[in-house]
Amino acid sequence: MGDIRRSCIDCAVKNCSRMQGAYPQFCLTTHMDEEVLADVMAQYENELINKVAVASAEVEAEHYCRFTRIEETMAFAEKIGARKLGIATCVGLLAESRILARILRRHGFEVVGVACKAGAQPKESIGIPAYCTEVGPNMCNPILQAKLLNKEKTDLNLVVGLCVGHDSLFYRYSDALCTTVVVKDRVLGHNPVAALYTADSYYRKLEA
Template identity: 40%
Template sequence: MSNKSKNLSQENPDPTCYKCNSINYCAVGRASKILDNCPMKISPEVEKKAKEIYEKDEEIKKITKIASIVEAEGYIKWPRLKDTIEFAKRMGYKKLGIAFCVGLIKEAERVAEILEKYDFDVTGVCCKTGSVKKTDLGIPEEYTMKSKTGYTIGWITCNPAAQALLLNKANTDLNIICGLCVGHDITFTKLSDAPVTTLIAKDRSMPHNPAGVLFSHYGKEFFSKEFKEMRVKDKNK
């Protein structure tokens, strides 16, 4: 690691684990020799508190145990949906909720069909439930989308609050996000009584594979252009 990166770690007490070769350190039981701000070095009290949570909170303890077992059994072999199924089964969850984007209704339908094959009781709520107008929530009219023919297609807002409340009313054991917008997923998770997991992370430009942008040609070109525009703006300030 460069001296510049090391100096940054000395100045910043917050963790920057992404700058470390963690596979050679915490992943094998030892603190980083690269970063001075390794949390195992500078925040042992926090690490201790986290361990106590695993020991004392029975739900967290069970979730952690089952997640590790599912990870080990299905490593590389199972898709994420199978991981979710096995996790839910072993946690003893019976009723599963799906909070989905209207644009992924076919995917949500297929997910529900598969879950029902495993004897789960499945309920699902579309993001447009309630038919709340965007303008009624103070969203400027220019942010309601229009088709190429001028037909308004985005005047009804997504409604993650209602999705959460309806699934709360249904007394689900686990809720599964399928393609909620960035921000709407936060609202849903915040208001959900049941634990939440994400099956599909929405990314319209990358067929719902957000990681695809990181090392693909498209991703490099997109962010290269973005960063260039940022530099121009900074220069013109």
């Protein structure tokens, strides 16, 4: 593997979180580019950025280990004044997205959703290989999902089970802030962290 560049993912101290220990030699905090840090902290002076950062911290503190992600999402939306919510959903999770929309509407939110296959464009139209049609003839279109929700002028967009990579394109093209409600994992019931919990046992193959 060669030399490994150590960073936060190699730290077992987490002194930056609790301030109860010593920083490791490779710590990013003690080797910080102060110009970058100053520029970053200045970003929080922006009204919107500050509102989002403060609201996020408040939701964490007020509902720590008590609220589900659905509940936290609603609490966050309320704190930032987001009343019109967009749902960018995989067609395979439309049933779950309908339930989510029902819950959101009962809490007073306006909801509009766009499924990944909206527009019904064939995969071949953008050069996707023919073998990919074995799982369906039409392409996922996250850019269209973003553009349609942009047109709706949503305040906050919720991602429900978009494919790896398709979610990246949606985030890139969305005008509104985004948060993820469901991460797709067809094998693990949309709970990808289960593979990490069992990486030393059942999913040892991940490091093979």
